[in-house]
Amino acid sequence: MKITVTVIKADIGSIGGHICPSRRLLARVAEYVADQSSGLIIDSHVGCTGDDIAILFSHQQGISSEKVHKLAWDAFVAGTETAKEQGLYGAGQDLLKDAFSGNVKGMGPAVAELEFEERPNEPFLLFAADKTDPGAYNLPLYLSFADPMHNSGLILSPSMNRGFTFAIMDVSHTEADRVIELNAPEELYDIAALLRDPERFVVESVRSRNNGEVAASISTTRLHNIAGKYTGKDDPVMLVRVQGAFPATGEVLSPFSIGHYVAGFMRGSHTGPLMPVKKSTPTSFFDGPPIVSCLAFCVHQGKFTEAVDAFDHPYWDHIRDKVSRKATEIRRQGFFGSAMLPYSELEYGGIVEKMKRIEQGFVDRKTTELVEH
Numbered sequence: 001m002k003i004t005v006t007v008i009k010a011d012i013g014s015i016g017g018h019i020c021p022s023r024r025l026l027a028r029v030a031e032y033v034a035d036q037s038s039g040l041i042i043d044s045h046v047g048c049t050g051d052d053i054a055i056l057f058s059h060q061q062g063i064s065s066e067k068v069h070k071l072a073w074d075a076f077v078a079g080t081e082t083a084k085e086q087g088l089y090g091a092g093q094d095l096l097k098d099a100f101s102g103n104v105k106g107m108g109p110a111v112a113e114l115e116f117e118e119r120p121n122e123p124f125l126l127f128a129a130d131k132t133d134p135g136a137y138n139l140p141l142y143l144s145f146a147d148p149m150h151n152s153g154l155i156l157s158p159s160m161n162r163g164f165t166f167a168i169m170d171v172s173h174t175e176a177d178r179v180i181e182l183n184a185p186e187e188l189y190d191i192a193a194l195l196r197d198p199e200r201f202v203v204e205s206v207r208s209r210n211n212g213e214v215a216a217s218i219s220t221t222r223l224h225n226i227a228g229k230y231t232g233k234d235d236p237v238m239l240v241r242v243q244g245a246f247p248a249t250g251e252v253l254s255p256f257s258i259g260h261y262v263a264g265f266m267r268g269s270h271t272g273p274l275m276p277v278k279k280s281t282p283t284s285f286f287d288g289p290p291i292v293s294c295l296a297f298c299v300h301q302g303k304f305t306e307a308v309d310a311f312d313h314p315y316w317d318h319i320r321d322k323v324s325r326k327a328t329e330i331r332r333q334g335f336f337g338s339a340m341l342p343y344s345e346l347e348y349g350g351i352v353e354k355m356k357r358i359e360q361g362f363v364d365r366k367t368t369e370l371v372e373h
């Protein structure tokens with residue numbers, strides 16, 4: 001059976017600043033989806049990570065289905081009403097357009113979709129991150145699909161021996177989707193050369209070279225490219241199929257043990273380590289640290305099993321302690337150097353006016369003065 005798994009996420013309001021949605025808000029979104037999905041959706045799941053709500057759907061409408069995207073958009077609009085009634089902070093934050101126009105891409109919400117012929121057993125992972133941008137997944141994807149140090153199956157499993165194709169998007173090119181496809185392992189250094197710049201180049205999808213099937217899909221939305229100003233961080237979602245021709249679940253989780261530094265801590269303007277967290281974890285220290293959750297599912301004839309929380313295990317407590325130490329350490333240098341993002345990332349915020357004013361105070365020293373000193 002051919003099915004599509006779609007995840008669409010948005011921040012439509014949260015308690016106490018950018019911490020987490022209210023229970024009533026989550027319930028409203030889930031209720032809207034349950035009420036409106038008959039005949040369109042086979043199954044759905046609603047959850048939250050930090051202040052973002054993710055709606056997962058299975059259906060047979062294909063990728064970029066207007067009906068499915070509209071259902072998610074309408075659920076977020078309905079939720080925004082509840083957020084306003086409760087006086088939640090940032091009600092409707094990620095709904096950047098007034099009216100739905102065919103596809104949530106380019107309207108604020110993040111979307112990732114996979115369409116495939118269901119295997120007899122079909123395990124997959126749903127990742128949702130808060131206080132970061134889509135390039136945060138570049139390193140984990142590189143390591144789990146192209147590096148035998150994390151994916152032992154690249155050595156051990158004949159079903160992955162041909163490697164994977166990475167589709168990488170240049171998200172700074174806003175006129176159209178600008179994408180390149182590169183093959184691992186032959187083009188590993190070219191892949192690395194792009195993925196090292198996660199604010200510009202973002203993995204959009206990964207495909208198996210053994211069977212041609214899609215393995216992973218990542219949201220590529222950069223909100224400031226839509227709004228032209230800072231409206232909140234992108235907070236990306238990702239779907240990854242696992243086992244068989246794809247990495248084992250543990251091979252996909254493995255790189256998250258690094259707690260790598262990503263963009264998005266406090267006001268979307270700082271660098272912080274990405275902490276793997278349990279589902280529904282709120283944000284805290286310095287509006288962060290950046291967090292990522294992972295729910296594991298199987299899907300059969302479009303029906304999801306219950307979600308298993310992949311980062312709810314004693315192993316990850318030890319990683320979370322390490323990531324807390326890394327977060328504290330980089331915060332010790334405040335705004336200085338690599339602790340704050342480069343100006344190219346900040347230029348969508350209020351610092352632009354400040355820099356214009358300061359610029360006027362600069363004077364070009366005359367050559368003669370230079371000689372005298």
Ligand code: 13P
Nearest residue numbers: 153243247248249250251
């Ligand atoms: P099981 O024998 O538990 O299915 O595990 C197989 C495997 O390869 C896990 O990485």
Ligand code: 13P
Nearest residue numbers: 018232233266267268287
């Ligand atoms: P969100 O994008 O998660 O709303 O965070 C915005 C922010 O600036 C937090 O400091």
Ligand code: MG
Nearest residue numbers: 011018051090
């Ligand atoms: Mg928010």
Ligand code: MG
Nearest residue numbers: 051052130235
């Ligand atoms: Mg958020």
